[in-house]
Amino acid sequence: MQASLLVLAGGGSRRMGRPKAWVEVGDTYLLRFVADRLAPAFSEVLVSFGEPEQLEEPVPYRVVFDRKPSAGPLGGLEAGLVAARNEVMFVVACDMPYVTQEVAQMAIAAARGCDAAIPRIGGRPEPVCGAYRRSALPFITGALNAGRFKAADLAAELDVTWLEGLDSQLFRSLNTPQDLERFHAEFAGQR
Secondary structure, three states, X not given: OOOEEEEEOOOXXXXXXXXXXXXXXXXXXXXXXXXXXXXXXXXXXXXXXXOHHHOOOOOOOEEEEOOOOOOOHHHHHHHHHHHOOOOEEEEEEOOOOOOOHHHHHHHHHHHOOOOEEEEEEOOEEOOOEEEEEHHHHHHHHHHHHOOOOOHHHHHHHXXXXXXXXXXXXXXXXXXXXXXXXXXXHHHXXXX
């Protein structure tokens, strides 16, 4: 697809107890697992970190850093949209290893005529797993400059196509050591 992939890897990982991006998955780490799984569908791959100190190992993708420290996922979204070479960018958090290329392709296609295409699962938006057009950038930058860092609140300001009826299992995040154990068990069963 003529679209960019952005993997958000700048989170604090408080509940996990260590940076999620670098937890082991087979012979790689979670950030690489998520990026490598989706990368073949995209013409460009970027990884966003909140600050350079979070980059523990080299990654084979273009790395961007948030302009505003401690801005959460919106900071990564802004950095990605500024750096992306394509008009449309699919964003996924590095702790969402179940997201498929099909979900990404659906979101990219849906975002062609609006600012963003965001899954809504059980009535709740999943803003860290959706497609954003460059037209969303002024709204994101405005929110950051105003000190509004909640990604879910941004949807009220954007022209959003909601992706409904998707399997909620695809949007599970690995937030705790228990989530990671379950994922490892599922991953080992797929090998």
